[in-house]
Amino acid sequence: MSLLEIQALGISFGGVRAVHDVNFSVEPGEIVSIIGPNGAGKTTLFNMISGVYRPETGRVVLSGETVTGMEPFRLAKRGMSRTFQNLQIFQNMTVLENAITGFHLQERGPVLADLFNLPGSRRRARLAEAGARALLARVGLERAADRDAGSLSYGSLKRLEIARALAMQPKVLLLDEPAAGCNAVETDEIDHLIAEVAASGVAILLVEHDMKMVMRISNHIVVLDHGEKIAEGAPAEVSRNPEVIAAYLGTEAENADG
Amino acid sequence: MRISGKYWTLIFLAALIAVTPLFFPSGYYFRVGSLLFVNGLAVTGIVVLTGYAGQISLGQAGFAGIGGYACALAPVHWGVPPALAVVLGAAVSGVLAYLVGRPILRLKGYYLSVASLGFGILVAMVLNNERELTKGPDGINVPDIGLRGLLSDWGLNLTNGEFWYALTGICLLIGAWIALNLQSSPTGRALRALHGSEVAASTVGIDVARVKIQAFVISAIYASVAGSLMALQNKFVTPDIAGFLHSVEMVTMAVLGGVASVPGAILGAGVLTLLPQVLTVLAEYEQLILGLVMMGVMIFLQEGLVPSILRWFRGRDE
Ligand SMILES: Nc1ncnc2c1ncn2[C@@H]1O[C@H](COP(=O)(O)OP(=O)(O)OP(=O)(O)O)[C@@H](O)[C@H]1O
Ligand SMILES: [Mg+2]
Numbered sequence: 001m002s003l004l005e006i007q008a009l010g011i012s013f014g015g016v017r018a019v020h021d022v023n024f025s026v027e028p029g030e031i032v033s034i035i036g037p038n039g040a041g042k043t044t045l046f047n048m049i050s051g052v053y054r055p056e057t058g059r060v061v062l063s064g065e066t067v068t069g070m071e072p073f074r075l076a077k078r079g080m081s082r083t084f085q086n087l088q089i090f091q092n093m094t095v096l097e098n099a100i101t102g103f104h105l106q107e108r109g110p111v112l113a114d115l116f117n118l119p120g121s122r123r124r125a126r127l128a129e130a131g132a133r134a135l136l137a138r139v140g141l142e143r144a145a146d147r148d149a150g151s152l153s154y155g156s157l158k159r160l161e162i163a164r165a166l167a168m169q170p171k172v173l174l175l176d177e178p179a180a181g182c183n184a185v186e187t188d189e190i191d192h193l194i195a196e197v198a199a200s201g202v203a204i205l206l207v208e209h210d211m212k213m214v215m216r217i218s219n220h221i222v223v224l225d226h227g228e229k230i231a232e233g234a235p236a237e238v239s240r241n242p243e244v245i246a247a248y249l250g251t252e253a254e255n256a257d258g
Numbered sequence: 259m260r261i262s263g264k265y266w267t268l269i270f271l272a273a274l275i276a277v278t279p280l281f282f283p284s285g286y287y288f289r290v291g292s293l294l295f296v297n298g299l300a301v302t303g304i305v306v307l308t309g310y311a312g313q314i315s316l317g318q319a320g321f322a323g324i325g326g327y328a329c330a331l332a333p334v335h336w337g338v339p340p341a342l343a344v345v346l347g348a349a350v351s352g353v354l355a356y357l358v359g360r361p362i363l364r365l366k367g368y369y370l371s372v373a374s375l376g377f378g379i380l381v382a383m384v385l386n387n388e389r390e391l392t393k394g395p396d397g398i399n400v401p402d403i404g405l406r407g408l409l410s411d412w413g414l415n416l417t418n419g420e421f422w423y424a425l426t427g428i429c430l431l432i433g434a435w436i437a438l439n440l441q442s443s444p445t446g447r448a449l450r451a452l453h454g455s456e457v458a459a460s461t462v463g464i465d466v467a468r469v470k471i472q473a474f475v476i477s478a479i480y481a482s483v484a485g486s487l488m489a490l491q492n493k494f495v496t497p498d499i500a501g502f503l504h505s506v507e508m509v510t511m512a513v514l515g516g517v518a519s520v521p522g523a524i525l526g527a528g529v530l531t532l533l534p535q536v537l538t539v540l541a542e543y544e545q546l547i548l549g550l551v552m553m554g555v556m557i558f559l560q561e562g563l564v565p566s567i568l569r570w571f572r573g574r575d576e
Contacts, residue, residue: 050461051460052457071460072457072460072461073460073461073462073463073464073465073466076460076461076462076463077463081461081462082461084457084458088455088457088458088461089454089455089458090450090451090453090454090455090458090459091454092450092453092454092518093447093450093451093454097447097450100447101447101448101451101459101462101464102462104444104447104448104451104462104463104464105462105463107444107447108444108445108448109444111445111472114439114440114443114444114445114446115436115439115440115443115445115476116436116439117439117443121439121443121444124444125442125443125444128444164458164462165461165462167462168462168463
């Protein structure tokens with residue numbers, strides 16, 4: 001039994017099959033990348049796995065439990081966490097508060113204790129804050145802690161989302177284009193961070209257009225085109241697959257090399 | 259120890275409440291002051307619901323009506339002491355908010371505004387039509403809260419105006435303290451998170467529907483206690499307390515001052531409570547003024563008075 005199993009997952013929008021009959025599985029500590037051209041269905045697949053969309057067909061199995069279409073907050077309790085391609089930052093909060101929110105499941109407690117500022121509530125909040133500061137340091141944002149989240153650069157917000165997701169101490173982490181919009185140095189940092197997190201036993205599902213990064217850090221690659229899985233395997237295998245090259249890698253590889 | 263912003267806000271508010279009476283030209287102003295505090299309390303509840311959680315209720319007056327009529331009816335019919343009737347009203351309001359909110363808050367969008375609007379209208383209708391119980395549109399007497407006699411037994415003799423000024427002032431301080439506690443607490447963060455992004459809030463494990471209901475229940479209790487205090491102070495209550503206009507008035511106060519901040523919302527309550535008192539001619543045009551204020555805020559000061567002014571000052575510093 002794998003940690004995360006995706007079985008025949010599918011959904012369509014207005015008759016168009018955005019994702020159709022996709023299968024794969026992810027083990028603890030493994031980095032599995034989903035690649036494919038724009039509109040291939042990668043984000044839609046993530047949305048189904050993370051409970052944002054309810055799949056029309058297929059199943060999502062997490063640690064042996066069927067969790068298909070389960071609301072995201074229930075999946076969070078079961079160890080699933082994600083970031084978003086189109087940033088979902090709490091713009092009305094500071095950077096630190098954004099990171100603390102990732103500790104919600106650890107810091108929440110009785111509402112009455114929060115309303116009356118009881119010692120228990122303060123202690124929970126203090127622990128979460130300490131954890132959040134440590135994570136901000138890990139993604140290089142400790143000095144921005146007290147700034148409004150809205151004032152950060154795009155690349156910093158991407159890292160803030162990763163920090164918030166890591167705060168949940170997930171078993172499975174879904175990263176949707178974590179390096180998009182980041183410069184070479186930032187991309188390198190994110191690359192190391194992902195490898196580090198995977199090494200600690202977290203299963204990582206990665207969508208990323210930066211092919212160099214994907215080829216370097218993935219254990220396994222799943223290729224989507226028009227919502228269907230057209231290939232999967234180790235990076236070396238996939239990059240030799242003629243169908244993949246035709247659909248996607250040809251143009252991208254040229255871009256990456258040139 | 260460093261005193262946090264929360265306590266500065268409370269100290270400033272307490273000082274203002276304590277010192278202002280020194281400048282009152284007549285006893286009448288105690289009454290204006292306590293009216294302001296009661297409005298401030300109701301509006302603080304809107305900060306929790308709208309400012310923190312981003313949900314809009316157009317039926318807060320319905321809960322004020324329940325709070326007000328609880329104090330009129332419970333002492334007479336069930337012999338509940340008026341001060342306890344406040345608690346009873348708050349409990350009923352909280353339960354009703356839960357029941358109204360539960361089916362609605364699972365849905366995204368503007369359903370709460372519409373449902374709460376309907377709820378407010380329903381409460382006003384019941385208060386108007388159940389004449390046997392509520393005495394209908396003419397209103398009903400509310401018994402004395404009785405605490406003033408208690409105080410004078412202890413040698414503290416206050417006029418009626420002074421007593422209500424002090425009591426409502428203390429209630430407002432407590433209400434502000436609770437709302438400020440909430441803001442920086444785990445629950446408050448969850449509320450503000452869902453305001454920022456529902457999908458991200460859910461992703462980090464926040465049960466969005468559940469915390470929305472918590473915010474709605476809390477705001478209903480604020481409105482209910484405000485309604486009780488209003489009725490007890492006036493010793494009289496009419497169904498107007500639950501009217502749509504009263505709901506709109508509360509939202510306008512919150513929006514005017516800045517719905518995301520407790521001091522802002524209280525300032526908004528202050529301005530809109532004092533304006534008709536200062537310019538009595540305006541009292542006749544209350545609805546018109548509410549409309550104009552709302553439009554003006556939406557067009558010129560979208561965040562409300564306090565945040566806009568703060569931003570302006572900061573902008574000048576840089
Ligand atoms: N909520 C939706 N309603 C209608 N169509 C949708 C919806 N979400 C996705 N789609 C469609 O599904 C297809 C797959 O989109 P998706 O965003 O998953 O692609 P992607 O592989 O993530 O692309 P990109 O690399 O550009 O991020 C697209 O044709 C898109 O228009
Ligand atoms: Mg995408």
